[in-house]
Amino acid sequence: MKINPLTDIKNADSSNFFLMAGPCAIEGETMALQIAEKIVAITDKLNIPYIFKGSYRKANRSRLDSFTGIGDEKALKILNKVGQTFGIPTVTDIHESGEASIAAEYVDVLQIPAFLCRQTNLLVAAAETGKVINIKKGQFLSASSMSFAVDKVKESGNDQVILTDRGNTFGYQDLIVDYRNIPEMQSFGVPVVMDCTHSLQQPNQTSGVTGGKPQLIETISKAAIAVGADGLFIETHPDPATAKSDGANMLNLDLLEDLLAKLVRIREATL
Incomplete structure (x- = not known):
């Protein structure tokens, strides 16, 4: 039976981080269930609290002909089935105010995309x-600026907030991770997550398809855990080359267990 994700995190062994992981987009029920099953087995083995991630719709696309989803209701029902099947919390991103109450009927955590983190409504x-809210830090914002996003949620009567860093843009077509952001955002009294895959994106390529550097996922995640991140966000897929969205910066699912085992050892060594 699912419980509140933040309660799960707070009750977990203090030596562990928590994990948000899954495909970039929900491509189908079979795929989602297979990915969740494998990650549940890994995280249970390593005693890592786990939240399944999948976007029911991709609203921020470079090109008009890019994949956006299999249909909102269909994808949301799949997310709900994943949660019910494995007894795990689920998270998906929303893009407009009217989507919040709809998505909340199916998932446990609502994610605010980085480009929308200042959108008050x-x-x-x-x-x-009343759901847990995961706010991604805008690539264009400092860590200190995110205190206002946290305040907007809390002043609206909800103190269940997570912040996720996904790098900063300092030029064209690349992102840089400033690890000072993690302790600075933790000072707001909320858990802080490092997005280890989107922080390696190379957006706005001339092809109109976002690029990435997945070979550095391990580097980003190791550094985040060493710094003291409360959780990690990792998009993963059995075959990133055929993924319908963000395949260029996703982790191959077969590499996840070895990576997480290394990260658990790093967390234990830093306590």
Whole structure:
């Protein structure tokens, strides 16, 4: 039976981080269940609290002909089935205020995309659902600026907030991770997550398809755990080359267990 994700995190062994992981987009029921089953087995083995991630719709696309989803209701029902089948919390991103109450019927955590983290109406609508709210830090913002996003949710009557860093943009077509952001955002009294895959994106390529550097996922995640991140966000897929969205920066699912085992050892060594 599922419980509140933040309660699960707080009750977990203090030596462990928590994990948000899954495909970039929900491509189908079979795929989602297979990915969840494998990650549940890994995280149970390593005693890592786990939240399944999948976007029911991709609203931020470079090109008009990019994949956006299999249909909102269909994808949301799949997310709900994943949660019910494995007894795990689920998270998906929302893009407009009207989506908050709809998505909240199916998932446990509502995620605010980085480009939308300043949208007051969206944050308030998400807060009013009573769900846990994961706010991704805008690539264009400092860590200190995210205190206002946290305040908007809390002042709307919801103190269940997570912040996720996904790098900063300092130029064209690349992102840089500033690990000072993790302790600075933790000072707001909320768990802080490092997005280890989107922080390696190379957006706005001339092809209109976002690139990435997945070979550095281990580097980003190791550094985040060493710094003291409360959780990690990792998009993963059995075959990233055929993924319908963000395949260029996703982790191959077969590499996840070895990576997480290394990260658990790093966390234990830093306590």
